[in-house]
Structure formats: structure tokens, C-alpha cells
Amino acid sequence: MLKKIKVEEAIGTQLAHDITEIRPGEFKGPAFRKGHTVCDDDICHLQKLGKNHLYLLDLEEDEVHENQAAAILAGGLAGAGVVWENNPREGKISLHAAFDGLLTIDTAALAAFNMVEEVMCATLHSHTLVKKGELVAAMRAIPLVMKRAPVERAAAIARQNGGVVAVKPLRKARVGLVITGSEVYHGLIEDKFAPTLSRKVTELGSEVAGVTFAPDDEGRIADAIRRHLDSGCDLLLLSGGMSVDPDDVTRKAIRQAGAGEVHYGAAALPGAMFLTATIGEVPLLGVPACGLHHRVTVLDLVLPRILAGERIGRKELAFIGHGGLCRDCPACSYPHCPFGKGS
């Protein structure tokens, strides 16, 4: 329960909450912290901040202060790989990445959490690559005093799958590259795929264990896949031969090599003819020719998720559709653009 008193009569009382001061372009933060004992000198400062009245706090048994509520909520929201300090400022608590990795947001649980009245949480987009210590989410209980029950319900909603906000580490994969295409294999044109794919792999902390070139021949491509698997590769990237021409046989070769689950076609441009498959537990990614022309394609959306341990199947490739259209800007600003942020 809150009791309103005139600021002049507040000397000797303790502030019920942080009091924010904003000096445009100069400062925004708490001028006074919760618990501060108001003294004579404070009155003028408080009045300059527009405070002619203050609240005296007298919590009922079923009520919690915003700072206590924020801590309960943060405990529910923070999943694996996320850290936070129980030191709310102006009722807010920030969540940070505990290590480098891929941010994942349980968007359904986040929506359900935010549907509870008087609590909020805002996050970065799911599947964003983040660095250790980076701010990934922030939340607050909006009123100064809340009933405990809705706070605890919101926290339960948040932890329904182990926390709304999580950071997954990227595994260090041994990647086998299979560069297909008779024109490259026979030296009619120079390959550009191997260096492009190698750069994307190593930027994510994995290593390229081997590169094999194969002509447009199902058997030869399937052999190359098997050789990489036999040599211990735990992720394979295949380039070329993903289109609809009669010479494009990479898909067939992937099946011939023993892939059980093959998903062809992603709801992204560039990247419509992208493919995911698995042989045993090893993921295979088929990269269409757009990977040569565009700096960023669907591969950049999927590869970090694969390294974070996700299985990318029909549903995941379909859900990329919302936000999966690259604007093809003259100066690419990815990842600070909407590409891939809708799923």
C-alpha cells in the first residue's frame, strides 16, 4: 500500500523507489536511490525534479516492491548462458550473455509473459550472435508495488521451457567442404566457393578439415561426402548443383550418400534453393549459387543455429520467411538489418 505525503513533510522518511533525473543530452539516471533518507537539503532538489509529493511504503502481506518483483521476474526469464545482478535500477534489471554464443528467445513464452499485466521484458532478436557480457534483454515490473501472485505467475510463464532468454555456445565443428560443378572440377573457371565458405566457418570459430572438388556426378559427390564423414567431419557444407537444371545432382548425391531427412527449399531470398540434411548425427548444408554473389544469404542465418545444436528442418526453414527477404542494400549492414530477424 502506498501513502502520499507532501515532499516538505517527508524529511526523515525513506524513499520508496529510485527517483530519476533527466538532463537532456547530459544525464539520465537515479538522482536518489530507493531507501535514501530524505533530509532538509533534498527538498529543493526533489522539487526541481517535479516531485511535490512522495510515497510512503507500507507493503501488505501479498504485495511486493518493484525491485523484489524485478528479481523474481529476472529469475524466471534468465535461462542457460544468461547472467544478471540483483541490483535493480529504477525497477529495471538487465540480462547479459554469460559467454559468446547464439541468443535464443522463447518467443511464445515471451509473448505470454508480456501479456501479464504490469510486467514487461524486451529482448534482442532470437538467433542473434552475441558476445560475452552483451546486453541481451531487460525487464521491469511497472508499478511501484505489485500483488505477489501475478508476479509469480509471470515468472512461472517465463520459466516454462527453462527461461525465455538463453545463450547457447557454438560448438567448434570440423567442417568438410564439397565443392561441386564440372566447370570448376575441370578448371574451366576458378572456384570462389571454398574461400567464401571457409571464411564463414572460421569466423564462427570452427575449422575447415578438408575441401573436396567433385564434378556433377552423383556417385563422385556421394563418395566425397562419405570420405569427409570417414575422416571425422561433423558438419558438411556442399556448394553448387542445388538448382533445377539436369546437371544439378547434388541433392540426389546427398540421398545416395545415406541422408535420411532432406529438406530442400528455404523461405529466404537469397537462399531459396538451400538444403539441409543429416547423415546419422552429422548435418549437411547445401548452399546454392547465391552464396557466391551475395555477401549474406540464408547460410548466415542457419549456420550459427546448426553450430548451437539446433536441428533445422522444414518448419525452421519455413519460419525464416517473415523477414527472410534481403533488401540488397548498396552498403550491407547485416547483422544490423531486418534480414532473418522475423523467425
Place this chain on the structure above:
Amino acid sequence: MKPFHELLETSAAAHGHLCPGQVVGVRMAILGCRLIGLDEPTRRDQIKKLIVYVEMDRCTADAVAHVTGVKLGRRSLKFMDYGIMAATFVNLETGRAFRVLSTEEARSLAAVYAPEVDGKSARQLAAYRRMPDSVLFRVQKVRVKLDACDLPGPTRRKAVCSRCGQVVRDGREAVADGGILCKPCTEDCYFSHPREVAWPDMNWTPQEAGAPAAEPAGRRACTLLHLH
């Protein structure tokens, strides 16, 4: 209690169709029973401990009644015509009572819990299976004042309407102008202008098993009269 999917299947069969309201009702009943400490509400030793108040006459109400086994005729099912998707579960032995409310936001959240399912009803059906209780429901601990006349068991009291002579059971009579009245004799009644009538085949009686066949239905149909 049987597993959720079995309860949903039998509840939908008893209700007549599977719908989102059935999912909500089955889950509401499972949660309500859990909160008041009954794990087998339809079993003989628990059935008499339970009273359920349903606040809506929708699909959900049938599912709640099916899972808990409460019945209007046993006085274990109480219908409160509030138009609210809620039910209160009362343990008569302990006095504990919890009111379980279906959240409105669950409807808005169906799209995020079952985004791959097309069609409003199918999407809600899938989403309401997936949502945790914390999203689907809010719960209030409540006190329910139960009068002896509300409880299961024999009729506690009979009164006679001073205007029409109707016998009224269990304290449902009204007192007006110093006299006892049945509800139809007050203005607080769902019908008006009652007038007693005669009806066709007034002497029909159910046949005992093995008795000769009844007269043809066609002939009976011919005797239908307009009721004025």
C-alpha cells in the same frame, strides 16, 4: 486420474465434438482437482467430497463435468450463470476451494504457440494443448459458503407456495408480502403467462420389458393436436 489425452477423447465423445473449449475444460478440471487434493474425483471415496461451480454453459462446462464426474442431479455440479470461463472446485472435506479462470490472453497467444497450424479453431486446439497451466489459467483461492440446503443428500426442507400450492424444495422459496412464494409466482422467473393445458396421448405409459408392442407411431402422430 487418467492421462490428459484419454480424458480429452472421452470428454469429446460425451460432448459430441472435439473443440478448444473441451481442451480448456479438461485441463481446468485436472488443475482444479489437483489444487484441492483429489486425484481420482470419480472414484467412490472421492466423489462425495467434491462440488464444482461452473460459471458458463459452454463446451468447457461439459468437459469439467465429465472429468470430475460432478452432476446436476447429484447436486455436486452447480451452474452459476455468470458468462465467465471459470469454475470453482470445492473439497467438502477440507473446505479448500480454488477458482480457476481461463485467461483471455490465451486466445491472443494461440498464434505464437501454434503458428504452423492454420484456421482459428484448429490453432486454438493445438495451442491450448501446448500452453502451460500458467498461461492458460489464473487461480484464486476462494471461500465458498455452502448452506446445508446446497449439499448433496436428502431434501432438507419443503415449503408450500401460498399462492399456487406448489411444493418448493431445499429453501428455494421466496418470501413476499409476508407469505411464501415459489419462484414462478414471483417476478423473478424465466417464463411468463403460464396456463395449464391438455396434451395428446395423455395416458401414455412406458411399457414393461416383454409386454406387447405399442400402438404404431403413425397412428399416434395422427392424434397430435394444436396446443392453444
